[in-house]
Amino acid sequence: MSELEVNVTVNGRPFRRRIEPRLLLSDFIRHEIGLTGTHVGCENGVCGACTVLLDGLSTRSCCTLAVQADGRSVETVESLGRVSNLSPLQRGFWEKHGLQCGYCTPGMLMLMTELLRENPNPDRETIRLRLNDNICRCTGYEDIVSSVECAVELMRGDKVVR
Amino acid sequence: MAEAGKIHSPPAGRQKERSDQRLNVIGTRMLRKEDPRFLTGRGRFIDDIALPHMAHAAALRSPHAHARIKSIEKTAAQALPGVIAVITGEDAAKETGPLPCFANPPVEQRCIALGKVRHVGEPVVLVVADTRYIAEDAIGLIKVDYEPLPAVSDMMDAINSRGDAVLHPERGPDNVAEHRNYVFGPVEAEFAQAAHVIKRHLRWSRSGGQPIETCGAVASFDEGSEKFTIYVNSSMYNYIGFTIAAALKVGSHQVNLIPVDAGGSFGSKLFLHKVAVLAALGARATGQPVKYIEDRIDNITACDGHGSDRTYDVELAIDADHKMTALRYKVVDDYGAYFQFGLGTHGNGFSQTVGPYKIRAVGAEIYAVFTNKCQQGACRGFGSEVTNFMIERIVDAAVDELGLDPIKFRRDNFIAPEEFPYQIPTGNLYDSGNYPGALDMALQMLDYDGWREKQNAARTQGRYVGIGVASCQEKGVFSATEFWMLNRAPGFALTSSPESASIKIDATGKAIISLHAPCWGNSPETVATMVLAEQLGLDPADINVAYSDTDHGLPGTGPGGSRYTVMITGAVTGACAILKEKLKRVASHMLEAGPHDLEFRNGKIGVKGASGLEVSIAEVATQSHFFRLSFPDDPDLTSGLDANYTYDHPLATLPKSDSDFGIFYPIMGHMCHMPVVEVDAKTGQVSFLDYVAVHDCGTMINPMTVDGHVRGGTAQGIGTALLEHYQYDKDGQPLNINFTDYVMPRIGNLPPQVRIGHLVTPSPYTEYGVKGAGEGGRMVAPPAIACAIEDALRPLGVRIDTLPVTPSRLRALIREAEAKKGIR
Numbered sequence: 013m014s015e016l017e018v019n020v021t022v023n024g025r026p027f028r029r030r031i032e033p034r035l036l037l038s039d040f041i042r043h044e045i046g047l048t049g050t051h052v053g054c055e056n057g058v059c060g061a062c063t064v065l066l067d068g069l070s071t072r073s074c075c076t077l078a079v080q081a082d083g084r085s086v087e088t089v090e091s092l093g094r095v096s097n098l099s100p101l102q103r104g105f106w107e108k109h110g111l112q113c114g115y116c117t118p119g120m121l122m123l124m125t126e127l128l129r130e131n132p133n134p135d136r137e138t139i140r141l142r143l144n145d146n147i148c149r150c151t152g153y154e155d156i157v158s159s160v161e162c163a164v165e166l167m168r169g170d171k172v173v174r
Numbered sequence: 175m176a177e178a179g180k181i182h183s184p185p186a187g188r189q190k191e192r193s194d195q196r197l198n199v200i201g202t203r204m205l206r207k208e209d210p211r212f213l214t215g216r217g218r219f220i221d222d223i224a225l226p227h228m229a230h231a232a233a234l235r236s237p238h239a240h241a242r243i244k245s246i247e248k249t250a251a252q253a254l255p256g257v258i259a260v261i262t263g264e265d266a267a268k269e270t271g272p273l274p275c276f277a278n279p280p281v282e283q284r285c286i287a288l289g290k291v292r293h294v295g296e297p298v299v300l301v302v303a304d305t306r307y308i309a310e311d312a313i314g315l316i317k318v319d320y321e322p323l324p325a326v327s328d329m330m331d332a333i334n335s336r337g338d339a340v341l342h343p344e345r346g347p348d349n350v351a352e353h354r355n356y357v358f359g360p361v362e363a364e365f366a367q368a369a370h371v372i373k374r375h376l377r378w379s380r381s382g383g384q385p386i387e388t389c390g391a392v393a394s395f396d397e398g399s400e401k402f403t404i405y406v407n408s409s410m411y412n413y414i415g416f417t418i419a420a421a422l423k424v425g426s427h428q429v430n431l432i433p434v435d436a437g438g439s440f441g442s443k444l445f446l447h448k449v450a451v452l453a454a455l456g457a458r459a460t461g462q463p464v465k466y467i468e469d470r471i472d473n474i475t476a477c478d479g480h481g482s483d484r485t486y487d488v489e490l491a492i493d494a495d496h497k498m499t500a501l502r503y504k505v506v507d508d509y510g511a512y513f514q515f516g517l518g519t520h521g522n523g524f525s526q527t528v529g530p531y532k533i534r535a536v537g538a539e540i541y542a543v544f545t546n547k548c549q550q551g552a553c554r555g556f557g558s559e560v561t562n563f564m565i566e567r568i569v570d571a572a573v574d575e576l577g578l579d580p581i582k583f584r585r586d587n588f589i590a591p592e593e594f595p596y597q598i599p600t601g602n603l604y605d606s607g608n609y610p611g612a613l614d615m616a617l618q619m620l621d622y623d624g625w626r627e628k629q630n631a632a633r634t635q636g637r638y639v640g641i642g643v644a645s646c647q648e649k650g651v652f653s654a655t656e657f658w659m660l661n662r663a664p665g666f667a668l669t670s671s672p673e674s675a676s677i678k679i680d681a682t683g684k685a686i687i688s689l690h691a692p693c694w695g696n697s698p699e700t701v702a703t704m705v706l707a708e709q710l711g712l713d714p715a716d717i718n719v720a721y722s723d724t725d726h727g728l729p730g731t732g733p734g735g736s737r738y739t740v741m742i743t744g745a746v747t748g749a750c751a752i753l754k755e756k757l758k759r760v761a762s763h764m765l766e767a768g769p770h771d772l773e774f775r776n777g778k779i780g781v782k783g784a785s786g787l788e789v790s791i792a793e794v795a796t797q798s799h800f801f802r803l804s805f806p807d808d809p810d811l812t813s814g815l816d817a818n819y820t821y822d823h824p825l826a827t828l829p830k831s832d833s834d835f836g837i838f839y840p841i842m843g844h845m846c847h848m849p850v851v852e853v854d855a856k857t858g859q860v861s862f863l864d865y866v867a868v869h870d871c872g873t874m875i876n877p878m879t880v881d882g883h884v885r886g887g888t889a890q891g892i893g894t895a896l897l898e899h900y901q902y903d904k905d906g907q908p909l910n911i912n913f914t915d916y917v918m919p920r921i922g923n924l925p926p927q928v929r930i931g932h933l934v935t936p937s938p939y940t941e942y943g944v945k946g947a948g949e950g951g952r953m954v955a956p957p958a959i960a961c962a963i964e965d966a967l968r969p970l971g972v973r974i975d976t977l978p979v980t981p982s983r984l985r986a987l988i989r990e991a992e993a994k995k996g997i998r
Contacts, residue, residue: 034307035307043224049214049216098214105213113438115387115695118215149385153921
């Protein structure tokens, strides 16, 4: 199959690759760029484990072709904090037990990153409404809502952690 | 025969750490050790494994539920550039034997169908190619000539199947995989004397763990050492992993199984064999590492991990004082096309088959049948969640028919707190419990009387509000000895179900704990770290946890059956006892004091009564590792500071007979759930107004992670009760093979809050009194919700006998009830 050249910025870094036009964005991120934090769950856009931000908008990377990201900017979970310096959102998930197996977590984090950029002060109901986009099989979601609330407090400086 | 009742001379346990001591780390809400890597996208899941020169495999799935494979035309696929190997069932049969099966006689399952396909989705051809995309292209070029056979989809039809409709003719002339009759106690006599006999026909539909990550494996084969290396997201590899080697026709020393983080399991990845054998087969055939990851359709149709699929005809005997005396049921269970764990999911239920009640006798007639569906595996509860549903539904039926109070009837029949340890008719033992305490806590937390008032007010407005109650058991820590009595001929008859921990304290005083089973989304690193920190006073930040492969693995059965926290707590405690001994020996020379005059205090070892005379564990570790000549030439003082400990089951006995299984699942948790629901009678939609969940899992290592299990398990139980169902049509075609059609709970399906209450009744047999907590939520929510819906619709007289209670099913029931009452 003929290949196309794409230029995609991933987490601020430009990547140029020759790829088949049918290559999925999720496979491009995971296997071409090697960022395996983005996970694939249902492969038809239902569960949201593969959620990344494409030009700032939450996007199912398993249902997006990599060529659709040509000339655009992708943000993945690896763009957030590191283990030694977690972002407030990651810290909130840690504090409030917002994850168990961790498989859906990167998608949840990116979905909530988008929400908190739009609305840095969401109430519980707003968080719940947005969380309805993604599936978590471990937590029952309640602790994820609390995690995002905790992140909001951390970002506001109302709460300080060790 | 095992007589039900309190055991007056209980078995001596091996508990070393009592539950009534003051603890520093255990019981705190320590943040999880596992989380930072997952939060930063640095977990290592199966699809994250990439080996040099790795090829990719995909499977051609059977489109037929039941068919003979007449011929396979694979030349076009082989000719496609990038294709490395095209492997049929006949090719695979030259290199591999049957997949592991723990039923006896075993049911033959192949990694690639040989001669016949028995369910939609079963692998027919494996293609290995440079990329997964090319492998899938090649699958489209393969032509298979099938001769369709009669498909069996209905479990009742399966009992009477004959001829070509029989899936495994070598086992007999029909599709009955097993038919057993078990009698525990004087069942007939109790029913003969009963004042009331309550009967119900119940239906529990097939659902599954359905984790967000599918199953997969990455295998390589080293020609030089003739050894396979297989990464796989399975558990139990240090228990029964050798059976994978047998399937590959090599010795177990020629396979190294390496664990990875599992993206959820909920039982479904308890023991994965097919994916590991497929990847290894591809690796040996191509001389390259091969990755095989199920896609979602593979997972739903062929993961070998569907849950129970049962109908019950159940009867409860009740005496004139409204005491339950005996339970009798006939159950038919649709196991699908194969029978990997035999009747395991029914043996599991025998551990708690009387629930929390003083029922004296139990009769169980079990039909396990084959149909042309994905086979059953494990699913959170391992069959006991269905037993709980059956018990609580028949209890509610008694309440309904005899006009009883649902709270009082339960309370009057509970095993009393002073009656433990208590033996149930199957021979299993309940170690401890406080069932009225859990009920009272739930009543108070819910404000039960207040909700009854609100319910009455709602009814006057034409609203259907219902309050549910379910009091259920959560068996913990299996010994697997019940399997002795499940096979007709001796089969999976072992008596060990151990768990190990290896601890190394390095020369600088930092500790590495090696576990011998994987991270499954539970919190093994957190638990092991907390127990070690408690034992030695180390800073949790100075402790890391690693996972052994089978080359380095000690006996480990792995997470499952709500056992892992109990077992690694025991294993780490045991390893610490060895370390403490050595630490004291070394320190006694450093401090010039006898070992018996030393004590552990806050990460240090000091002389009793002399507050300044002490050395840190790090100092002892340095001496122990590097300064051998400072100490006597005593074999107890060899260099280094490490310990391996294998913790055996804390309390199990040999099975006696098929009417007395002995003690096999004794660490008994308990839950009381009280949901409040509202039913929209026009749409059949059920919504939650409140939800109280009281759990008793003994001493909690980490209440935060227990809460997480309760919430997550309850969410899955709500899915089982209201949404989830793997549906097959009459021809065995699966109808919902993706997440659009197989509906699982989203946040909007769940209560805004599950209010959790903890009751703590420690086990007298486990270290610190810990019990299991992993399965409880899913084991109690379904009957609690069925009860609540029935309560809401009591004015209409709707009965809930079938799960899931989808809106369409509930609307049908409401329509029927309204028609009966002449309401339109």
